[in-house]
Amino acid sequence: MKDFEKMGSFYLGRQVDDTTGSATGELLLYDAKDLTTHGMIIGMTGSGKTGLAISLIEEALIDEIPVIAIDPKGDLPNLLLTFPELAPGDFLPWVSPQEASREGLTPEEFARKTAETWKKGLGDWGIDGARIHKMRESVDLAVYTPGSTAGRMVSVLRSFDAPPEAVRADGDLFRERVQTTASSLLALIGIEADPLTSREHILISRVLEEKWSRGESLDVPSLIGMIQLPPFSSLGVLDLETFYPTGARMELALKLNHLAAAPSFAPWMEGEPLDAGRFLYAPDGRPRASIFTISHLSERERMFFVSMLLNEVLGWVRTQPGTSSLRAILYMDEIFGFFPPVKNPPSKTVLLSLLKQARAYGLGILLATQNPVDLDYKGIANTGTWFIGRLQTERDKARILEGLKGASEKGFPLQEIDRMISGLGKRVFLLHNVHEDRPVLFQTRWAMSYLAGPVTREQIKTLAGDEASPAAPATARPVTAPAAGTMPQASIESRVMVSGVNSVYLPAPAGVEAEYAPFLGAFASVHFDDRKRSISETRDYAFAVEFDAGPVTVDWRNAFELEEDPSRLAQGVPTPVMAEAPPAALDPKAYTRWGREFLKWLPQEARLAVMTCPSLKETARSDESRADFAARVALARREMRDAEVEKIRRKYASRLTTLQNRLMRAEQAIERETEQARHKKLDTAVSFGTALAGAFFGRKVNTYSASRMGTAISKAARLQKESGDVARARETAEAVKQEMAELEVAMEGEINALIPVDSPEMAIQEEFITPKASGMNLTLLGLLWLPYSRNSQGGLTPLWGKR
Ligand SMILES: Nc1ncnc2c1ncn2[C@@H]1O[C@H](COP(=O)(O)OP(=O)(O)OP(=O)(O)O)[C@@H](O)[C@H]1O
Ligand SMILES: [Mg+2]
Structure with a gap:
C-alpha cells in the first residue's frame, strides 16, 4: 500500500518548509473527518484553487464519499477527464487547438506532449494509472446543465415540492425554506424583493406556506392560479384586496406567466427531479459525483438554481441521521456573488443554514473564492479548514488577515499566517485546520483529472455521464402458435363446467381481437419470516406453465412468472381459444397432484433477496432501495x-x-x-x-x-x-x-x-430467504387462458407479460 492510501485521509500534496520555501518531502494528508467543519479555499486567479479542489474531490471519490459540485465557471467537468492509460489519444479531443498552434504544434503533437506532462506530473507525486482506474471504478460521475440540453437536465421548475417532514417540523427552517423559495422565484422574474415589506414576497410565501404545511407540492401553473385567486382572504391584519388588489396580483401572475411561456423555460421543466439523494447515489448504490455546470446561465438564473439546489440539500441533510464522519461533500468553485457580506440574496440565507446545520449530519462544505471580502463573516466563523494560496497584492493579504481576525473567535495565529503566506508560489497553500496545532504550507499534488479548463457545451454532451437508462418497454415476444385444437369451443366450456375444474382467463385489452391458449396457473401468497434479520413480509406470486404433450403433462421447472395482476383475471372459458386443453387438464384430481408439486418447487423460485452487510450486521429494510x-x-x-x-x-x-x-x-x-x-x-x-x-x-x-x-x-x-x-x-x-x-x-x-473500508468483508451481499412450508399459501390453482393477437402472416404475439 502506498503511504498516502491511508484510510480516511485525503492525499493533497507535500509539505513545504515555511522558512526555506523548499519541499520537505513529507506528505500532506488531510483527515476526511475534519471537513465536516467545512473548508474555504482562497487565492488569486491561477493560484491553483480549482486544482486543489479537484484533487480533494478525487480523494473523496477514491474513498467512496459522494460529492455535489456547483460549477459557476465551467472547469469542473474536467473531473471526468481521467485516463488510466494516459495515452495521447485520450487527451486529443480535449486539448485546445488554439493553444497547440500557439506553440507551433499540431493538435496530435500537442496531445502527445500533454499526455507526457500528465504522466510525468503524476509520476512525480507517486500516482499511476491504477489509481486513476480505481477512482473511475468507484463512482458514477455526471454533469448536469440546468436550463440547457447540453448535459443532463434537472427539472427545477416542474414543481415546488413540499420540503421533507423534518424541515416542515422545524419552524425556523420551514419559514426559511418558504422565504428563500419565494425570493429565488421573484429574483428570476427580476423582482428583488424584501421578505418583510414586499407584497409580492409576502403573497407568494403565504401561498407556499399554505400548500407545503399540508405536505402538498405546487407547480408553476397552480402557483399562477393561486396568485390570482388565493385560498385566503386576508394577509396579516389586512384584508387581501386592501393589501394586494386583484389588478396588481394579475400583473404578478402575468410576469410569472411570461416566464412560463418563454421558449427558454422549457428546459427547466425537463430532466431529473431536484433530489439530493439521487445526486449523491446512483440507483445501483454507487456513490456519485454530480457536477452542476451553470456558466451558461444568466446571473438571475444562476441565483435561482443555486438557491433551489442548496435548499434541496439542506432539506435532504435534515432527513439523515446524525454522524461525526464525513458522509458527503458539497463544493462550490466560486462563491462570489452568492455569499456576500452585506447584501442578502436567497443563496446566502440557505448557505448560512447549511454551514450551521450540515456539520451534525456529516456534510462537509467546501467553498472557493479569490478574496475573503466576498464572504459573509458569519459564514467564515463556522469554518474549520482554511487553504490560503497566493494573493495578488499586499493589500489583498492585509484584507484577508483583517477578514480572518474579525471572523475568528478561536483566534487564528495571525502573525504566523502573515509570515507564512507572504510570497507563496503557484499551487502552494497554507493549511490552517482548527483540528491541528499549527498551520502548515504545502504544495498541491498533481491532479489525476486532466485540467483542460472550461469545456464547451458540445464537449459536455459527450461527458454527461451514464444516461439515466429509460425503463425498458416490455417487448412482446412473438411465439409460435400451439397446435390448433380440433375440439369445438363450446365443448371445452361445457367439459370444464361438468368436471368442476377452476377455469380463469386474462381478458385481452378492450378492442383487441385475441385468441386464448391454455396454461396451468398457480397463484400463491408467500410469507417470509426471519427473526434474526427482523424480516416479516408477505409477497404474492403468479406462475404459469404450458401443458406438455409428452408423458409428463406438467413440469414446474418450465414455469414462468406472470407479470399480470391476478385481480384482472376473469372466471370462465374465453372465446375463441386457439388450442384445446389436454384431457388431463380437465381432471380435477390431477390438480391436487400438481398443487403438491408446485408447493415443493416454489421455494426455489420464491426467494426473498435481502441485501446485507454481514461484517456490520446490517440488513436492508424492505422499503429501502439498494442506493439507500x-x-x-x-x-x-x-x-x-x-x-x-x-x-x-x-x-x-x-x-x-x-x-x-x-x-x-x-x-x-x-x-x-x-x-x-x-x-x-x-x-x-x-x-x-x-x-x-x-x-x-x-x-x-x-x-x-x-x-x-x-x-x-x-x-x-x-x-x-x-x-x-x-x-x-x-x-x-x-x-x-x-x-x-x-x-x-x-x-x-x-x-x-484495520480492515479497509473497501474490502470484500465490508461489501454488500445478497442473501436469500426461503419460505417455510407453513408460510406458503396456494390461493388459486386452475386452468389459465392467456390472450394472443394474430397478425396477417399468422404470427402470434402474447398480450401479457412475463417477469
Ligand atoms: N493540482 C494541479 N495539478 C496540475 N496542474 C495544476 C494543478 N493545479 C493547478 N494546475 C495548473 O494551474 C492552472 C491554474 O490553476 P487553477 O485553475 O486551479 O487556478 P484557480 O485558482 O482556480 O484560478 P481561478 O480563480 O481563475 O479559477 C490550471 O489550469 C492547471 O494548468
Ligand atoms: Mg478556479
Missing part, C-alpha cells in the same frame, strides 16, 4: 473506521505522554550537566518533537518522520566528549526516543491492519 442501503452501509463503515482509528490513537497518545515526560526529564538532566551546548540540544529535541507529533496526530505519514528521527538521533550521537553523567542522561534520552519511534511504528501498524 449502500449509502447507509458506507456511512456506518466510515463511522466504524473513524472510531477505531481514534481508539488506537488515544491508546497510544497516553503512552506517548508518559514517554514525552520521561524524555523531558532526561533532557533537563542533560541541560543541567552541559550548559554550554544548550542551544544545539534544544534544537535536536525540537526537530524530534515536531516529527513525532505529526505522526501521532495521524495527519502525516510515518516514513519521513521515521527517517528524520534517524537524523535527529545520529545528530545527537555525534555530540562528543561529555562527562559520564551527561553520557548516561543522553543514553536514557536516546532510549526513550527509540521507544517513541517504535511506538509510532506500532501504532501505524495497528491502523494499517
